[in-house]
Amino acid sequence: xxxxxxxxxxxxxxxxxxxxxxxxxxxxxxxxxxxxxxxxxxxxxxxxxxxxxxxxxxxxxxxxxxxxxxxxxxxxxxxxxxxxxxxxxxxxxxxxxxxxxxxxxxxxxxxxxxxxxxxxxxxxxxxxxxxxxxxxxxxxxxxxxxxxxxxxxxxxxxxxxxxxxxxxxxxxxxxxxxxxxxxxxxxxxxxxxxxxxxxxxxxxxxxxxxxxxxxxxxxxxxxxxxxxxxxxxxxxxxxxxxxxxxxxxxxxxxxxxxxxxxxxxxxxxxxxxxxxxxxxxxxxxxxxxxxxxxxxxxxxxxxxxxxxxxxxxxxxxxxxxxxxxxxxxxxxxxxxxxxxxxxxxxxxxxxxxxxxxxxxxxxxxxxxxxxxxxxxxxxxxxxxxxxxxxxxxxxxxxxxxxxxxxxxxxxxxxxxxxxxxxxxxxxxxxxxxxx
Numbered sequence: 001x002x003x004x005x006x007x008x009x010x011x012x013x014x015x016x017x018x019x020x021x022x023x024x025x026x027x028x029x030x031x032x033x034x035x036x037x038x039x040x041x042x043x044x045x046x047x048x049x050x051x052x053x054x055x056x057x058x059x060x061x062x063x064x065x066x067x068x069x070x071x072x073x074x075x076x077x078x079x080x081x082x083x084x085x086x087x088x089x090x091x092x093x094x095x096x097x098x099x100x101x102x103x104x105x106x107x108x109x110x111x112x113x114x115x116x117x118x119x120x121x122x123x124x125x126x127x128x129x130x131x132x133x134x135x136x137x138x139x140x141x142x143x144x145x146x147x148x149x150x151x152x153x154x155x156x157x158x159x160x161x162x163x164x165x166x167x168x169x170x171x172x173x174x175x176x177x178x179x180x181x182x183x184x185x186x187x188x189x190x191x192x193x194x195x196x197x198x199x200x201x202x203x204x205x206x207x208x209x210x211x212x213x214x215x216x217x218x219x220x221x222x223x224x225x226x227x228x229x230x231x232x233x234x235x236x237x238x239x240x241x242x243x244x245x246x247x248x249x250x251x252x253x254x255x256x257x258x259x260x261x262x263x264x265x266x267x268x269x270x271x272x273x274x275x276x277x278x279x280x281x282x283x284x285x286x287x288x289x290x291x292x293x294x295x296x297x298x299x300x301x302x303x304x305x306x307x308x309x310x311x312x313x314x315x316x317x318x319x320x321x322x323x324x325x326x327x328x329x330x331x332x333x334x335x336x337x338x339x340x341x342x343x344x345x346x347x348x349x350x351x352x353x354x355x356x357x358x359x360x361x362x363x364x365x366x367x368x369x370x371x372x373x374x375x376x377x378x379x380x381x382x383x384x385x386x387x388x389x390x391x392x393x394x395x396x397x398x399x400x401x402x403x404x405x406x407x408x409x410x411x412x413x414x415x416x417x418x419x420x421x422x423x424x425x426x427x428x429x430x431x432x433x434x435x
Contacts, residue, residue, distance in 0.1 A: 042133040043084055045113035050074060050086070063107040065098065066091055075126075081164055083114065083133040090125050099127060100353045120355030120378075128355075136162050137368050143195055143385035146398050153206070153270065156196035158189065159367065159384040167382040170331055170373070171197060172270060175301050175311045177326055179318040179346045179358075180335025185366030186314045187218060189333060190274065191387040191395070193312070194222065197272075198399030201225055204266040209243065209273045211236040213280035221392055224400040233285050236275075240296035243273055247300065247309045254307060262308050271309045273300065278313045279322045294324055301328035318345040333382075334358035335369040347372045347379065355379045 039047045049055045056074070060066030073089040090099070098104065099119045108129075109117040116132040141160050153172035161167050169176070171193065180186050200206040209228040212219045216231035223229050230236045254262055264270040275281075281293040300311050302325075313329070315322055318337070326332075326345070334346040337358040347356045347370065356370040356379040367384035387395075 040079075040133070042114065043079075043131065046084065046131055049112060050077065059108075059111050063104060063111060065094070065104070080130075081134070082130070082136050082162060084131045086129040086131070087122070088127045088129050090127060092125075096121055096353050099129075118355065118357070121353060122378075135365075136164065137381065137383040138365060140367070140386040141383055143192065143387055143391060146195075146394065147199060151197055151200045153197065153200060153264065156193060158192035158196050159382050162381040167371070167380070167384070169193065169196075169371075171272065171310060171312075172264065172308075173305050173310075174331050175305060175329045176313075176331045176333065177318070177323065177329035177346065178312065178314040178333045178335070179316070179337065179342070180314075180369065181316055181338055183363060183366060184335035184337075184361070185368070185384055186276075186335060188367040188384040188386055189335070189369075190219075190276065190312070190314060191392060192385045194225065194399075195385070195387065195391075195395050198395055200264075200270075202399045202401055204269060204401060205264045206270045206272055209239055209271060211239065211273070211275040213277050218276055219274075221389070222396045224396055227401075233281060233289050236281060237289060237292050237296070240273070240293070240300070243271060243304075243309060244296055244299050246271065247304050247307055250307045250309075251303065262306065264308055268308065271304075273309070273311045275311065275313045278315045279317060282315075282324070283317075283322050298325045298328070301325050305330075318342055320345070330374040332372045333369050334372075335367070336361035336363060336365075343370075351379070355381075 049059055057066065057071050060071055066072055070091045072091055075087040075089060077084060077086045105117045105119055109115065109131075112131060114131045114133050118130040118132060120128050120130075122128050137160070144157075147157075154170050154174075155168040156171050157166050158169045159167040178186055178189055194201075194208070197206050201208060207227040208225060210219050210222075210226040210230070212229070212231045213233070213236065214231070216223075216229070219226070219229070220231075228239050228242075230239045250262075250268065262268070275297075278293075278297075282290060282297075285293065297311065297313070300309055304310060311329075313323060318326065318334075319342075320326065332346050334343060334356060335358065337343055337346070340352055340359045343351055343356055343358040346358065351370075351372070354377055356372065358370055361368050365383070367386060369382060369384075370379045371382055372379050
């Protein structure tokens, strides 16, 4: 929940309060009180500086962000779960990099007495400055109990957001790129997705086609849940070939029927293709296999969403050589990455200035990442649920599709013309033999 820091923007504009309005409505002049009594102790230094215009301007001058007659304007300030956030208007002529470079953010943090300052742009000339005193995603979050009904495939619960709300991920009508270094928590994200759509898998509304190039070690545990499960290069390519064929057939059928929008059903389920460690085929397979993989994934990514064929691709290195069609993923999740350039590979140029700091995620927080979606320039910091091996087994037991019961055996020697409804098998046969 967001609460205003004791009308901090008002305090900034009017100076320190010298009057206090009591609950009885009487104003007692000259009774000076602390206008920042509700501010947490670890933000008190920052609040005192920001509510004193003289101190505030001294800070802007010291860190190189303002000078006489040219000062940034603090428009509002709010308490959030991780600390506080300011809306700031830049000085005319400043560049975004003047605020987002490491030297400036560190200088602001030291001056304001907070562990970390994060700066991102909200619109041209305006900034969001976060004073982070507490990392709300530092502790792992276990998945809630199994959900048996009510799956929204456009809002699948897979973790928590930095603001405490549930992280909802769009799976239907989407493709998802998941990038992260070794140990960054890609498995947690994928199993959280599977857990979230579990009831739809069991109901036959979603068919998962799993590609696990690591010999099936990562996802073999859930093999009962997968309609298709391949772990060799040839097997995965054959599966993708089949997916392209199914996609084209479904597209032709829907066009012929005049269907404008497809919806998943047991007759035509969402085909969710999950490719773990995609680089095993895009970069490390032989040349022919690499070319086939790029061709098939390109077709699925460009044509599949509208007809219910979605792709989730996980990889360690998000370079163009590893995933040449990465621009076709409308949903991108960047976990911990090694270099700032890799953050840009996942989220685009300028992502760092807009708040995506995948390269700064510590290795002690697997599952933490930044989510970006087409249509918005903002990023959401999240942490996926932690799924234990025991929880994986429970998910598989709960949501594996129920196999169809085998048909009863057919007696090929049955002759309707000789059928006797009064005949008792065994008993009549014995009497006939005895006679």
